[in-house]
Amino acid sequence: MEELNKILTAKDFESNQDIRWCPGCGDFAILKQLQMVLPQLGIPKENFVMVSGIGCSSRLPYYMNTYGMHTIHGRATAIASGLKLTRPDLSVWIITGDGDALSIGGNHLIHLLRRNIDVNILLFNNQIYGLTKGQFSPTSELHLHTKSSPNGTQDAPFRTLSLALGAGATFVARSMDREAKHLQEVLKKAHAHTGSSFVEIYQNCHIFNDGAFDKFSDRKVRKNNVLFVEENEPLIFGEQNNLGIKLDGYKPEIVDLSIHTDRSQLWIHDSTDKIKAQILSNFSEMGLPEIFGIIYSKEGLNTNHNKLHNADNEHIKVNKLLQGANSWSV
Amino acid sequence: MEELNKILTAKDFESNQDIRWCPGCGDFAILKQLQMVLPQLGIPKENFVMVSGIGCSSRLPYYMNTYGMHTIHGRATAIASGLKLTRPDLSVWIITGDGDALSIGGNHLIHLLRRNIDVNILLFNNQIYGLTKGQFSPTSELHLHTKSSPNGTQDAPFRTLSLALGAGATFVARSMDREAKHLQEVLKKAHAHTGSSFVEIYQNCHIFNDGAFDKFSDRKVRKNNVLFVEENEPLIFGEQNNLGIKLDGYKPEIVDLSIHTDRSQLWIHDSTDKIKAQILSNFSEMGLPEIFGIIYSKEGLNTNHNKLHNADNEHIKVNKLLQGANSWSV
Amino acid sequence: MKEEIIREKVVIKFAGDSGDGIQLTGTQFANNTALHGYDLVTFPDFPAEIRAPQGTVAGVSGYQMHFGSVEIDTPGDICDVLVVMNAAALKNNVRYINKHTIIIADSSGFDSKNLKLSGYGIEVNPLVDIKEKVKEVFEVDVTKLTSIALEQSPIDAKDKDRCKNMFILGLIFWLYERDLDDTIKYLQDKFAKKEAIREANILALQKGFHYGEITELFHHHYKVNQAKLLKGNYRSINGNEAVSMALICASVKAKLPLYYGTYPITPASDILHFLAKKENDFALKVFQAEDEIAAISSAIGASFGGSLAVCGTSGPGMALKTEAIGLAISMELPLVVIDVQRAGPSTGMPTKTEQADLLQAVYGRNGEAPLPVFAPATPADCFDMTYAACKIALEHMTPVIILSDLFLANGTEPWLYPSIENLKPIQHKIITEVIDNTYLPYQRDENLVRSWVLPGTKNLEHRLGGLEKQDVTGNVSYDGENHQEMIRLRAAKIQKIADFIPLQEIDLGMEEADIAIVGWGSTYGSIRTVTKDLLAKNKSVAHIHIKYLFPFPSNLGTLLKKFKKVIVPEINNGQLVKLIRQEYFIDAIAFNQIKGQPINSSDLKLEIEKYL
Amino acid sequence: MKEEIIREKVVIKFAGDSGDGIQLTGTQFANNTALHGYDLVTFPDFPAEIRAPQGTVAGVSGYQMHFGSVEIDTPGDICDVLVVMNAAALKNNVRYINKHTIIIADSSGFDSKNLKLSGYGIEVNPLVDIKEKVKEVFEVDVTKLTSIALEQSPIDAKDKDRCKNMFILGLIFWLYERDLDDTIKYLQDKFAKKEAIREANILALQKGFHYGEITELFHHHYKVNQAKLLKGNYRSINGNEAVSMALICASVKAKLPLYYGTYPITPASDILHFLAKKENDFALKVFQAEDEIAAISSAIGASFGGSLAVCGTSGPGMALKTEAIGLAISMELPLVVIDVQRAGPSTGMPTKTEQADLLQAVYGRNGEAPLPVFAPATPADCFDMTYAACKIALEHMTPVIILSDLFLANGTEPWLYPSIENLKPIQHKIITEVIDNTYLPYQRDENLVRSWVLPGTKNLEHRLGGLEKQDVTGNVSYDGENHQEMIRLRAAKIQKIADFIPLQEIDLGMEEADIAIVGWGSTYGSIRTVTKDLLAKNKSVAHIHIKYLFPFPSNLGTLLKKFKKVIVPEINNGQLVKLIRQEYFIDAIAFNQIKGQPINSSDLKLEIEKYL
């Protein structure tokens, strides 16, 4: 009994399996933040389930001392759907990669988002296939040279957040392996949201795609390349937070705050505004900084129908069913 | 030889198979418009290929006297991709339904749009599974009662155009079975666009989902519910074209033109503007009229690599390949 | 009063445009037949197209029924009475008639328009040409007679025309000495709110009946005595209904929620439709997924969560599920996979029956991935075998495949239905605690079955996966010896199930007969009919029907070896026959007929006689 | 100068951390061995994880090689020389040593840190304990010796440490009397732009060699005489390279563009990597699809368009392709499907070998869907069998499945490579016109093969689909008789291919021996070794290796019946044995070893001897 009142810590969420990621892999940091956050959610440990597909990232459930399923490539989203629909009492976390979720698993992902089933999706995006040793993925930047694209890729990558919004996602966010605090906050908000919470996490694979995110993490340049949105706060970035974003009609523009000191006309972040969210998801295409944080969050239809076993007069009902409308006796 | 110079007519595109759609099905009208348009494209008949999956709509290739493949459920997009990548000289048309393209085939569709392979996708959207006799589809309106949803559906449908834009489509349009002229125009523009042209065609299934589109086709009400966008023209609709749309910042608003006669501030349609396209694709969600026409059209990366068989010194190359770098003799 | 002829059994078929309400007419006559205590088997056959062009052969819808005072096993090969509403219907059914057949034709369906559409052409009059091929042809201008009958009715011409089928039904009721009460009651309910339509239909029905009485047309009518069925409560049922009800019963009995994840496909969709209607009555979740892969994947998730998880499909969908089935085998989770087979390969003929997915079910997975495969023999048997599949899945922690087919799914027969109390108990493997809280997911009981721990259970957190597992602990292992042992264990666990299924019995005939006719699935009726005929002629034959196809019943080999010859009729190119040859080293002979229909009994009989 | 010992053949294995450059060391020694005209077989085995934690058993990477003056068939069961860079490497390989083994160990890899990580624990010194199990243990502090050797070098300590493998390689080169020239040349190319690194590596290599010369450690070194290989031009090749080159050759020979649609999966990905590099040199399109279903679907599209269409994958991906394979069978389009098998079921052990997808390949589809299934026996044979598969696919208008496996894919052997001119011609079925322009897509030639008309061909417009087709015309047909006939034709067409494949020959031994050891795929080497041994002992055995698994060679049945006993060793639970039993009614016996590795020859020999 005193078990129950025992306060959970990150330690409680560490499994006894030794971790098989490459030393230095960004996955370690994400695992750590997850182990930090879950104990803070006030949910009994046994009610967490981690569901993953196949990939380096998808190995994560083995390292969490919770219930978990390490399934088949691309299907974690579909498997988690069946689990959550029948067990709404559980806190279900989908652990997936850019290949797992967006290549082979793309269809299940967009349908999960459309149905808005109440699960949390953590997409470890390293823009590469790690486990299979370095082929390009649907999020690999154009012209990336990989084992399977010796001359550079030829196809435009998915803009993950735009795709999620297009599919009807009700919670869309982005964070990064290196941003411990930010990642923790995002994970908590994802959990708090009822409905499918889609979180893209940039993760460095230093073996097959090292430095893919340096422009967002490298101290020297990052401040000009990333913009962290905060609810009800103006969009500001830059070396000394000297740059802001304002909307000219529907067109975002950079304003130099050292010149235009009046911040009142800056874009104030409102994560419930779908159109604004869509504009934000296009930022990188428009040569604007990459957006991190909760880009969109709005409660939608909740498709979890608690179907607890109602035993009352079931036998009568089933016998009536068996008899049907036109029975006869001999 | 005079064969060659013979001008093609719709008749030339009719196959000898008798058509097996329900009398009155919207598919007939679409087939007819297609047979009208293809002869006008100045392409030899033998260079057209219709590729379909499975569904009532997917029967269309049998009725076209062109090359055609009636394949398996959901895979027409993937099959057509392989065909076009190896035969860029062909004009490839994908014929698919809302179940075929968006349910089982959703992943291949979004990847085709991402890759922007130069094919035309005609999605016959009747918001129902016709061939399997009336189950709901991913585009069925919420709460629709069908054989598989006796209590009404519980999931939000895909907003097809938003999904296509989110996937990175470079040409996104909508038309309707009843709009012969409009449909013809859209088909021509789809053909003219290099890259994947995505055309959603509302199609009435009067057996299992009759009247799904009455609000857009019924003479009495349609004018207030549909808005046909024309390049460089203001957004106007309504009984006597008395209503217009203007943008208040990024928020579309209806203006009553009988009061505000100044049309200069109306939204002028620019199909190359991605943000505007995304706003248009959300119209119905915002209680604004449904958009028909070319919503977005912009040339993107062209991923067709003409790989004609280059026979020159192939034998030398292949023999060098066979020998490799470290050969030895015994 | 016409002369009365006594018949032991009768095959009657209604055929007409899919618009003619043939299926309704058929079901009404079938229900009435059942209620009168006859034994019967029905076989509706729908056109491939939703609404194929009126009057064309492609648009013909049929409802065949075989009933009698004796046991009935098949819908019958040849019609005693064939009712055709138009020329196309006749053309489509000539292969089911012979010189004993009586044809009742709606002459208005043979006008030049219909003759053209049917492909006969206007030069010929098929009703005349057919005469010497059959016993009698009765031409009745049903259209005209119906419209006359309904002169007074306020409803419009189109609706009046729709009453034709009731006129015909009335006529046939008279022919077989039935009364109209049930059908009238049915019409009253169906059109409760539409008085005019209701009255018109009832009137047409009655007029048809009277027409039989008064007309000079028929020289006599037919009497069939009641069948001596086992005492008890009956209803008529088709295979898809039986499957659906068995799933609900198993879930109630096991006290586990039922989860049905599926994607629509002919001929399995009706299971989805049936269960969707019951979602509010039971602890039941129905999920129409985006495809078959998502359907089975979601079911695996539901199974991990503690539901009786089921997914149903047909051939093409089955092909898509193979990878996920492998995962369920590796995770050793309970799962029921229903394959309502149809004619392949590929899309094939979705509205025709076949039993060619057997080897796919037994072998069609990557790696060594054994699982039990069961197959029902009749529509009602779909209930028993589905219930058995659920029981084995839950008690042995394994996916199970059920092979039904289109003929079983749509065909009906009287069913001595059970009550939930009388069904075998189901003991699932769920545990909620272990000694000193160290849970070993792959520790096995005496039947090599592991336990089932549901998320939410305190202290028993564990992970399952598709990678090879260390014996007992379930931790990931790449050790070669362990891998070999796990493959052995997974196989042995499935083999052990042979101890929990009934021994193979002989259906008809005696052990040590010269010939054993060995079948599986929906060929049951045809084989039984043939065996009866031959036994009646004192031929030394027996009928053995295998419902448990993997693992086989433990006595099957010894049993089969007692016969001089083993002949295996299948609606495929020889699949069960391969399993028997390789498993028991018996030189079994295949008889294959693959025409999208039940095997024709007379053809089968000829074949067997070759070996007698 | 040390004493020289002559050996006929040697098994040597390098093992260490995946970071230690073991694979490079191995390949260098293998290339050198090949260039010196020995016969050899190599078998790299990678750890499951990309970079498993340093020093752990999970992180051990190995490269085993068997070479000699006589024909070499397997990588060998037991090592004559085992080189271990750390404790984990030793632990991971104890099962490959016996009292004849010499172990060369980098003592610095046995410090307490490594002992802990390896799981031995710091209490024990495995190098001591192992001594009585083997012939000799040589401890060399490679780390220290290398750093001393490179004292002068400007590169940093980490890079110096990376040169360890070259030191070891040099040492082994000395042990087997090799020269360093090729490797030095290789290093010069590899590090052309990095002088310091280059020089350091070369220096380490030379120091290793000198260390062998000067040290008192080794009492002798070994000489192996050259092998008497057939005259001709050789290169070393692994199975995935052989497959890739065969595809290019077939496309060049058939004068058709090559299309390779795939999705990455171990161990098939290297085919993708190989072909992607060649995309600019040939009429070749490589497409990395979003999944395996898209991969094969796109290949079907490319095939319709006139390419030699190919898709490669492994078990789990194979499962996903089954539905689309059915479509290709129904459309009767040429297609080559490559399954590089790995250990299953489900995800199984992706880095271990197995041959358990045979029955899936032969039977794993809905409906009656037959196709040819071929399997190469050795890495080099992957070329011949892949080329044969392309030829059959194109000349008989059918999909063909090739069953390779991880062992073949990664293993290498010397290959007497052909020149394109000497390859069999390939006659595809493309036609561009027909008399009076009425094209009948399903009209067949004397071999029951239909013609291939490509879009763009004037006047021959036609549609293909997955619904059942009317014979000859290919129009959609639901007719039962036609369906049965089409199923017969599709099956007969595949059977006919038996007339176009070589008759089954006996690999070793004589007809009418007591025992035929019958294998397929990568068990070739193990069976051959065992058969040789037994024949040397005048035992009455023969080795028959089946490369054409469906349809079987037409003489296979009669051939097998000549033997008293047929024993079938497989790396699965008995799959080929089932096909033989059921097809030829021969009471064949299974021997199954499923440990993620080639069958152990000594185990197999023991088994065979039981029956002698």
Ligand SMILES: Cc1ncc(C[n+]2csc(CCOP(=O)(O)OP(=O)(O)O)c2C)c(N)n1
């Ligand atoms: C059906 C199937 N196809 C292919 C594979 C091989 N495979 C395993 S993981 C993977 C991609 C992994 O990429 P991602 O999802 O981005 O995960 P990461 O390793 O980068 O974390 C692939 C192609 C598989 N296991 N199963």
Ligand SMILES: Cc1ncc(C[n+]2csc(CCOP(=O)(O)OP(=O)(O)O)c2C)c(N)n1
């Ligand atoms: C693998 C597979 N799953 C399911 C089916 C059954 N099926 C055929 S068409 C169809 C859906 C058709 O809907 P849609 O694409 O909207 O076409 P429509 O008939 O409405 O034009 C389904 C579920 C199939 N043929 N193959």
Ligand code: SF4
């Ligand atoms: S390969 Fe990349 S993603 Fe995978 S574990 Fe190593 S670093 Fe991480």
Ligand code: SF4
């Ligand atoms: S069912 Fe609907 S979609 Fe299909 S043919 Fe009939 S009307 Fe058209």
Ligand SMILES: [Mg+2]
């Ligand atoms: Mg990745």
Ligand SMILES: [Mg+2]
């Ligand atoms: Mg539809």
